[in-house]
Amino acid sequence: MRGVVEVEELVKEFRTFERREGLFGAIRDLFSRQYRNRRAVDRISFRIGRGEMVGYIGPNGAGKSTTIKMLTGILVPTSGRILANGFVPWRERTRYTQTIGVVFGQRTQLWWDIAVVESFQLLKKIYEVSESDYRARMKHFDEILELGRYLHTPVRKLSLGERMRCDVAAALLHNPPLVFLDEPTIGLDIVAKEHIREFLREVNRNYGTTMLLTTHDLSDIEELCARLMILDHGRLLFDGGLADLKNRFWREAAVRLYLKDREQGQRLSQLNLHGIGCEKLEELVWRLHFAREEWTAAEVIRRVVNAVEVRDIAIEEQSIEEVVKRIYLGEVLEESRR
Amino acid sequence: MRRHISLLVEYFIQYSKVRLAYRGDFLISVVTTVVATVFGVATVWLIFHRVPRLVGWDFYEILFLYGFSLLPMSLFNMLSINLYYFGETYIVEGKFDRVLVRPLNSLFQILFEQFRLESLSDMVLGVVLLVGCARHLGFALGPWEWLYLAAATVCGCVIYLAIFLMLTCVSFWMEDRVGVIPPVYNMLTFGRYPLDIYNPFVKFLLSWIVPFGFATFYPTASLLKEDLYRHYIYLVPLVAASFFLLALWIWSRGVRNYSSTGS
The missing domain is CATH 3.30.70 (Alpha-Beta Plaits)
Structure with a gap:
């Protein structure tokens, strides 16, 4: 079966230079720098099929965001292969991004100063969404996310929960078959989280949308994802179902x-x-x-x-948190390597 | 392409609405811009009106050149607002991620998401100066001349954009904040005076390395001093196009080298 996303032996290295200490060190840095290659993503391979909802987790600095950025065409891989929706993301960026939706929980995609509805209008033009599709989707979004109340407020005046609802809706306005969500529930209260999860579930069910989401909240995974990938130090440690994870590591x-x-x-x-x-x-x-x-x-x-x-x-x-915590701490790893 | 053009209009309308919503702020901004330009013109006036002729240019010709230089400059200032802060906002804060996940040309988004509307007031002042000086010089500004000046304005703006785009691209390779833009920005004003007043090295620099001369001086000279500078007409679009293509190439290399922020 051909996957919606196919990743093979993906590697991303960043070149960072190490600053020397003190004023004298800073002056020496001007003339000779010590560079070091840091491997953020280390030879990972996976395949995601149509309509799958996959959770992508790992401790801070594990390489999750770097992977998402390569998958969305923002970063160019150091080596390895990505094929998503039939495109090489970074090479065919503009055509590819027309077919995906992206949500960054940490940063809004909307225009800061203009009203939410005007941001949506701009996105409608950018993605060339027809008037009838636009109306139907906005109505649908409003039913679950209750956007109506703050459609005419500028984005900068929204609360985090409201902004996140808008951001998720904005990413799905052109009904992309593939959606990437980088920490979509970060910092949200329980009601907002529930709204967003319900919305994602609904979209996945109705349109068969494939979704990859990173999170630190494992209840997101338990409620949304049948499949889970665990990443640490740039390497893929586990790829499988939740039940499978428990069976193997419990x-x-x-x-x-x-x-x-x-x-x-x-x-x-x-x-x-x-x-x-x-x-x-x-x-x-x-x-x-x-x-x-x-x-x-x-x-x-x-x-x-x-x-x-x-x-x-x-x-x-044994809770999934417990299992994952032990994986992060490296306890279970030793066992799985045996 | 058609989508980009209709979006350009849309961006302009949206941004204008935002700017005009802060009415006081906008008005102050317009007034400051106008006052700054008027002072600039007054300075040229004070310096040059006692000098009958300078390197073959007389007072109203110098003022005409100054007036024309306001046109590409104001167009450039209107579009360059994001270039100026590109390193800080787009690279350091990582706002460039947002640009890259949209199905639009990345440079298009950087140039046209924000406008410095008040810079257009310089355009008006420039035209006023051109008309006034032409009358003093007995020089007829017909439809052909206006068309020529408009085309030269676009070329000049493209030259400015190309140079500053190249400087902006530095931030793709260096994470340190580099202060190369402000000094070069100050060099822009060099093109407001006849290049012959500078020494040969500066003249060469402004013609072929940082071709600000081709944005303002050469197009004006080939209009006012036809006998000396007629052939430069053809060089203006050529210089604009080649520097812009070079800038685009560097930009696309930069985008591939973009390494985003940590989170």
């Missing part, structure tokens, strides 16, 4: 037991549970943790309830 499971009385605690500690960690959280609350390779939660529970009287049982679900 090594340790835990069961929480609420015991009937104190006596049961003693019985529990006397049980010979090989390879299962036993931890007393409160007087009657115990936590058993075990490697998922050796034990299943069902087996652990069966062993326990045969010997101990238990009032309640809770199986601890």
Whole structure:
């Protein structure tokens, strides 16, 4: 299957020069500079199919924005290949950008001083959107994002949430088949986030729009993306579904037991549970943790309830945040390399 | 191409609306521009009206040259506002990202997203000076002459744009703020006087290296001093086109070298 986006062995290096310290150093810098190549994106390859919504995450400085900037044609790759919507982004920039939508959460795409609706009118002309399409889309956008209330306000007077709604709508005005969103929910309150997520979901469902979004808010991914790519130090560490991520990196499971009385605690500690960690959280609350390779939660529970009287049982679900945090910290990586 | 032209009109209307919305600010700006130009003209007047002839040019011819120099200058000033701050706003603040994700020529967006409207007042003053001086000189300004001056104005503006575009491109390669634009900008005024008053080196510099002479002096000279400078008529568009093409080439190299900001 041909992907909407195809990336092969993509590399981006930046040449930075290292400043020497102090006045004397600054003077030496004038004459001879020490340059260093920093690899922001290191040989990544992936393919995105039509209609996919992909989350692109990684700690700060991992190379997410650099990747997005190469995919949108802003930066020229050092080496490697990108084909998006059938174009090489940087080489056929003007024709390519006609077919994509871009949202930068940190920076508005709209004209600062003019009213929102006039920005939309300009974009309509730039992307050559027909009057009827424009009307239909604006109506649709208004239903979900409630743009109507501030259409006549200049962009600089909007709150962050309002501005972001406008920015997302602006990027989708020409109904592009491919959309890149760089931190679209950064700094937004829960209602604004929800609005924007709902809008993106709706657009994806209605038009089969392919979307790639970077975020630090993993709930964005959980709610929107079936697929997730994790990047760190410029390298792609993981590419797959959320469930897959948990299966692969969720090594340790835990069961929480609420015991009937104190006596049961003693019985529990006397049980010979090989390879299962036993931890007393409160007087009657115990936590058993075990490697998922050796034990299943069902087996652990069966062993326990045969010997101990238990009032309640809770199986601890490891949160996606937890898994991702461990990946960022490099703990899980060692395991996956094995 | 058609889309670019209709957008140019649209940008102009939008920007004018924004500027006119801040009425006081705009009016002050117009008044300052007019006062500055009038002072400039007055200075030339004071310096030259006692000198009967300078390197073969008499007072009203010098004033005519000065008047014409206001035309390409005002057109350039109207368009160059973004070039002047390009390094700071577009490169350092990363606003250039926005330009690159739109399906329009990048230079088009830089030149035409903002206008310094008040610079057009210089255009009016320039025309007034031209008409006044022509009357004193007994020189008939017919339709052909106006057409010629209009074409020369466009060429002059293109020459200015080309030079400053090249200087602007420096910011694509150097992240440090480079102060090359202001000194060259001051050199613009050199072209307001007959080039023969300068030493041969400066004359050569203003003709062939930084061809401000071709923006103002040569077109005027070939009109007023036909016997000496007639052939320069053909060189004016040639110089404008070649410098502009060179600038475009450097610009496109610069865009490819653009490395955006960190976030």
